[in-house]
Amino acid sequence: MVAVNPALGRAPRRRSPGRRKLTWTAWGFATPFLILFLVFMAGPIVASLLMSFTDLTTRDLRTPFNVNLVGFENYVHLFEDPRFLRSMLNTGIFVVVGVPLTIVVALLVALALNTGITKFRTVFRVGYYAPVVTSIVAIAIVWRFILQPDGLLNGFLSWFGITGPNWLEDTTWALPSLILMAVWRNIGTLMVIFLAGLQGVPQEQHEAAMMDGAGAVKRFANVTIPALRPALLFAAVITGIGFLQFFEEPFVMTRGGPLDSTLSGAMYTFNQFGFGNYSFASAASYVLFLAIVVLSLVQFRLLREKP
Amino acid sequence: MTSQVTDARKPTDVGRPTDGHRTRRRSNTTRKTVLYVVLTLGVVAMVFPFIWMVLGSFKTNAEIRRSPLGFLPENPTLDNYAQLFGRxxxxxxxxxxxxxxxxxxxxxxxxxxxxxxxxxxxxxxxxxxxxxxxxxxxxxxxxxxxxxxxxxxxxxxxxxxxxxxxxxxxxxxxxxxxxxxxxxxxxxxxxxxxxxxxxxxxxxxxxxxxxxxxxxxxxxxxxxxxxxxxxxxxxxxxxxxxxxxxxxxxxxxxSVGQNAAQYGLMMAGAVVVVIPVLLVFVVLQRYFVQGIALTGIK
Incomplete structure (x- = not known):
C-alpha cells in the first residue's frame, strides 16, 4: 500500500516499426467486439432516438422502416399525459429519498466495519452484500410476504401496539415500501465501494489531527470525507443512474399501482412497449436518458475535487 | 503495519501516566462492543428475509399464514419442493x-x-x-x-x-x-x-x-x-x-395469480433460484469485492 507505484517510473511507449500493420492487428482484436457493439448497443441507442420521432407501433414490427415522421409529437403527447408526469414525479421522489438514504446507511456500515472490527468481518461483509447478488424475482416473493397486511412487518409492529397499513395496497405507503426494499438491495454495493475508498484515507493525517485534539466528528469531516470524495462521487453517480431506472421493484411488487403511486419512468416506458406504442416508448426512454445525463453532470459539479 | 505504528509511538508515551492508557482502552472496548452489537443487528435485518425464505419453504401453507407468526417450522415438510419439481x-x-x-x-x-x-x-x-x-x-x-x-x-x-x-x-x-x-x-x-x-x-x-x-x-x-x-x-x-x-x-x-397464495411453494421456488448463487457468492466473495474495486475507484 505504501510502496511506490512501479508504473510511475515507466518510460513512454516506443513507436514500433510497421505501425500500419499494428493498426490492422489492433483492429483485428477490436472488430468482433465492435460488430456486436454496433448491432446490439450503439445501433439500438441511435435507432431508439430515430424511432421517437416516428409513429412506429406494433403493427410496423415487420416493416420498421415504413413509418411516418411525426417530429416532436410523441414528446408533446408525453408531457401532456398525466400518468407520465406522475411517473416522473415518483421517480424523482425515489431518487431524492433513496440515493442519500442508501449512501448514508452504506457509509455508516463501511465506517463501522473499518473501525478495528477484526472478528466476523467476512460474515458482516457477506451479510450486507447478499441482497445484491440475489434475483429480484425471489426477493419479491419474500418481500411480498413481509409487507402483506398480516405479514412479518406488521407482526413485528404489533409487538409495540402499532397496527401497520397494507403496505403495498396503500397509496401513501407503497412507494416508501419499495424505496425501503431498494435501499436494502443496494447497501452492499456502496458498502464495498466505501470500504475500498476508506483504504485511501491517510492514517497519518488522522493521527496528526488526533494529536491536535480534534474530536471524532471533526476528524471525520476534515480528514475522512475529503479523502472519500472520489468514492462518494462514484457512489452518488452509479446509485443515481440506477435509481433513475427504478423498474424491477414496482414491476415485481405492485405493477405501478395502487393508482399509479409506484409507477416509475422506466415502468411507464415498459408499459407503453407492452401496449405496442413503440415510438412513444422510445420517446419516454429518451426523456429518462436525458434525466440521467443531467443528474450525473450535476453530481460531478457538486462533488468533484476542489482544485 | 499496525505494530509498527504502535512501536513508533512508544517513546513519546513513556512519560505519560498509565491511567490515561487504561481509560482509553476501556472506552475502546465499550465502543467496540457497541459497534459489534449495531453491526450484528444490521446484518440480521439484512439476511432475515433469506432466513425466513428458507424456513418458510419447509412449512405448510397453513402454518405460514397462521397468526401469530411462528419462526421455526413446526412439522418440517419437503412437500413444497416435491410439488415444485412435480408440477x-x-x-x-x-x-x-x-x-x-x-x-x-x-x-x-x-x-x-x-x-x-x-x-x-x-x-x-x-x-x-x-x-x-x-x-x-x-x-x-x-x-x-x-x-x-x-x-x-x-x-x-x-x-x-x-x-x-x-x-x-x-x-x-x-x-x-x-x-x-x-x-x-x-x-x-x-x-x-x-x-x-x-x-x-x-x-x-x-x-x-x-x-x-x-x-x-x-x-x-x-x-x-x-x-x-x-x-x-x-x-x-x-x-x-x-x-x-x-x-x-x-x-x-x-408466482402471480392463483399461485401467489401458495406461500410455501413460492418460497421453495425462491430458494431454488437464490441458494446456488448465494453459496457461490460466499465461496468467491473476495472476488466480488475486488470486482467493485477494479471497476470503480482505486
Whole structure:
C-alpha cells in the first residue's frame, strides 16, 4: 500500500516499426467486439432516438422502416399525459429519498466495519452484500410476504401496539415500501465501494489531527470525507443512474399501482412497449436518458475535487 | 503495519501516566462492543428475509399464514419442493439458465479481453473514439435499447430462441472497461520483450497477457454469470414458451395469480433460484469485492 507505484517510473511507449500493420492487428482484436457493439448497443441507442420521432407501433414490427415522421409529437403527447408526469414525479421522489438514504446507511456500515472490527468481518461483509447478488424475482416473493397486511412487518409492529397499513395496497405507503426494499438491495454495493475508498484515507493525517485534539466528528469531516470524495462521487453517480431506472421493484411488487403511486419512468416506458406504442416508448426512454445525463453532470459539479 | 505504528509511538508515551492508557482502552472496548452489537443487528435485518425464505419453504401453507407468526417450522415438510419439481419442469428452466449464462460469460471474457488488450496496449487509429463510445454507453439506461432490440430480434426471427436470449448480452461496456483497466496495469516490458523475440501480437495476447489476467477474468466471470443468472426482463419478453424459460422467468410467471397464495411453494421456488448463487457468492466473495474495486475507484 505504501510502496511506490512501479508504473510511475515507466518510460513512454516506443513507436514500433510497421505501425500500419499494428493498426490492422489492433483492429483485428477490436472488430468482433465492435460488430456486436454496433448491432446490439450503439445501433439500438441511435435507432431508439430515430424511432421517437416516428409513429412506429406494433403493427410496423415487420416493416420498421415504413413509418411516418411525426417530429416532436410523441414528446408533446408525453408531457401532456398525466400518468407520465406522475411517473416522473415518483421517480424523482425515489431518487431524492433513496440515493442519500442508501449512501448514508452504506457509509455508516463501511465506517463501522473499518473501525478495528477484526472478528466476523467476512460474515458482516457477506451479510450486507447478499441482497445484491440475489434475483429480484425471489426477493419479491419474500418481500411480498413481509409487507402483506398480516405479514412479518406488521407482526413485528404489533409487538409495540402499532397496527401497520397494507403496505403495498396503500397509496401513501407503497412507494416508501419499495424505496425501503431498494435501499436494502443496494447497501452492499456502496458498502464495498466505501470500504475500498476508506483504504485511501491517510492514517497519518488522522493521527496528526488526533494529536491536535480534534474530536471524532471533526476528524471525520476534515480528514475522512475529503479523502472519500472520489468514492462518494462514484457512489452518488452509479446509485443515481440506477435509481433513475427504478423498474424491477414496482414491476415485481405492485405493477405501478395502487393508482399509479409506484409507477416509475422506466415502468411507464415498459408499459407503453407492452401496449405496442413503440415510438412513444422510445420517446419516454429518451426523456429518462436525458434525466440521467443531467443528474450525473450535476453530481460531478457538486462533488468533484476542489482544485 | 499496525505494530509498527504502535512501536513508533512508544517513546513519546513513556512519560505519560498509565491511567490515561487504561481509560482509553476501556472506552475502546465499550465502543467496540457497541459497534459489534449495531453491526450484528444490521446484518440480521439484512439476511432475515433469506432466513425466513428458507424456513418458510419447509412449512405448510397453513402454518405460514397462521397468526401469530411462528419462526421455526413446526412439522418440517419437503412437500413444497416435491410439488415444485412435480408440477413444473424446473430441470429445463435450470438448464436454460445455465446455457444462457455460460455463453454470455464466455462471450464477455473473449470479446472484452481482446478489445481490452487493443485499447490498453496497442496504438491504432480510432482508438480514442472507440473507447469514448464504450464509456458513453455506460450511462445509457436499459430501457433505451429495449424497443429497438426487440424489433431487431423479432425481425431476425430470434424470438423464443437461445441466440435471442444470448446475443444482446455477449458484450458489456463494463467488461471492456474492466479488462482494459487491468491489462493497462500490466508492465509494458514483458510485451516489448516478447516483440523483440519476434512474437506476433496474437501470440503475445494468448501466451503473455491472458495468463496474467486470472484475477480480472475471475471477477468478470462472476459478475457476468451472476448478471445473466438474475436477468429477467429481457428473457421474460423474448422467451415465449416454457421450453425456453429461464429460472427467474418461470418463477415470476408462476408466482402471480392463483399461485401467489401458495406461500410455501413460492418460497421453495425462491430458494431454488437464490441458494446456488448465494453459496457461490460466499465461496468467491473476495472476488466480488475486488470486482467493485477494479471497476470503480482505486
Amino acid at each position: 413444473l419442469d424446473f430441470t429445463t428452466f435450470f438448464t436454460n439458465s445455465v446455457i444462457v449464462a455460460v455463453f454470455v460469460t464466455l462471450g464477455n471474457i473473449v470479446f472484452s479481453s481482446m478489445v481490452g488488450y487493443a485499447l490498453a496496449k496497442l496504438e491504432f487509429a480510432g482508438k480514442r473514439l472507440l473507447f469514448g463510445m464504450v464509456l458513453g454507453t455506460l450511462m445509457v439506461p436499459g430501457v433505451v435499447t429495449f424497443v429497438p432490440l426487440f424489433v431487431l430480434t423479432s425481425n431476425l426471427g430470434l424470438v423464443n430462441s437461445y441466440p435471442g436470449l444470448i446475443l444482446p448480452f455477449l458484450i458489456t461496456p463494463l467488461g471492456v472497461f474492466l479488462m482494459r483497466q487491468f491489462i493497462g496495469s500490466l508492465p509494458d516490458d514483458i510485451i516489448e520483450a516478447a516483440r523483440i523475440d519476434g512474437a506476433s501480437e496474437w501470440r503475445i495476447f494468448l501466451r503473455v497477457i491472458m495468463p496474467l489476467c486470472g484475477p480480472a477474468v475471475a471477477v468478470l466471470t462472476i459478475l457476468t454469470f451472476l448478471g445473466s443468472w438474475n436477468n429477467f426482463l429481457w428473457p421474460l419478453v423474448v422467451a415465449t414458451s416454457e421450453e425456453k424459460y429461464t429460472l427467474p422467468v418461470a418463477l415470476a410467471l408462476y
